[in-house]
Amino acid sequence: MIILKHVSKVYPPDVHGLRDLSVHIKPGEFVSIVGTSGAGKTTLAKMLIAEERPTRGTIEIGGWDITKIKSRDIPLLRRQIGVVFQDFKLLQKKTVWENVSFALEVAGESRKRIKEVVPHVLKIVGLDEKAHRFPQQLSGGEQQRVVIARALVHRPKVLLADEPTGNLDTMNTREIIDVLKKINAFGSTVVLVTHNREVVNALRQRVITLSEGRIISDQAQGKYLLPS
């Protein structure tokens, strides 16, 4: 599904974001990428959605080499990878329904399709009852679930969640992780970038630990190894 071969990223003049990183994530896996600040987690996440390009090495997603992806092909890639960020990125003047349907509107989907897909994804994240509320009328966890719903509208093969629980309390964090597990159970590959020890340990899934841009550990049913 996702194959990184000897990927390095150097920011001028000589700041190393990633160093010779090689990873293979299989379809349907739930992988946590952990590390301290500056370990390279976000650089890696940005590379997966072509927001950053590697200095060296190759990145392949679903058989598609995106190392030197053309600008016009990036939207196609982003419809195959759902993205969830810590800071939600919701439009405050749009309702839950409008925020989710927006992703389909800008992709040129028909009204009919939008009416089919939006209720479906809102149901997956448990927000079908709050479709007409505005983001400020929702809790942090609910807002993050809206973002997850929006990320799901294109039925992505991969869901990339970069610190999705960073702004949430324990209760909301658990809700979000449950939603991600549910999505993974439907068959999507989930890549969770986090430094939340409890989340990683509770998941009992594959854990890749980064430090200073290098993989220092890759365990099938791993734990959070870094010191607090």
Added chain:
Amino acid sequence: MFIVTSTVRVLAFAWKNFTRNAWIGLATIIVLILSLLSVNVLLGVNAVSDAALHELEDKVDVSVYLKPETPAAILETARSYMASLPQTQSVELLDADKALADFKERHKDDPKVLAALDELDQNPLGASLVIKAKKTEDYPFLIEALQNPQFSFAVESKTYDDNSASIDRVQHIAQTVRFVGLILIVLFSVFSTLIVYNSIRIAIYTQREELGIMRLVGASNAIVRLPLILSGVFQAVLAFVFAGGLVFLALVFFDPKLRILFDGADPGMLTYFVNNFWTLAGIQLAAIVALVALASWAAAGKYLKK
């Protein structure tokens, strides 16, 4: 169906951009109006100066007075020779009777002159030739051509109603106005392009969150870029309509006033705009839309490259 849906959405997003950034857009629209007005002022001044030059040139001629006893054959030789020259536009031969009738008409309010004429037994006036050149600069050549020995002996006198000083002055003013006007058009075009470019960048900045989300969820570059370009085009069309209205009001206001300066003759401005309405409107609309679209395209492109 996909194309129709996308087109409708692009138009809807563009309209939203246009209304949401109305105040920023107002500055753009004003500069675009000034650009269009500068072009139209130049065109108007051009039309008026052309009409003025035409009027002046029309008044220039050479009148050749021939001796009263000149035989008709010589008169005809002079007329046909002058008419055959490529520099000549027209030659009118007034015979002696017509010359006398014109003289009497000109002096109908002067009884002394008329009485003196009556004292004479015969027509004291000879025939005359009124020669018009195709170009004002050809008159010296035509005057030289009157030295032709076939009929020069019959020439009693000649008058050259020389308006060349006035023509030169009008030509000089017209050239200066054109030059200054062209500089103004270039300046306004550059300002317009820069202002449109920056207003689109401000619009991008105010919508950075929405545009960022659009890109994040897989909106194509076209669906991000086209609404920005189209909202610029809406501004251009609005500026065109306002500028058109102002030009119309200016024409209606100034035409009667210019007509007085032209002694009731057509000053040419309104006629020029009416006769060339579709061409002028089409070219100006296309030019302003192209200018705005290019500036918007460049500004949006800079954002998309980030």
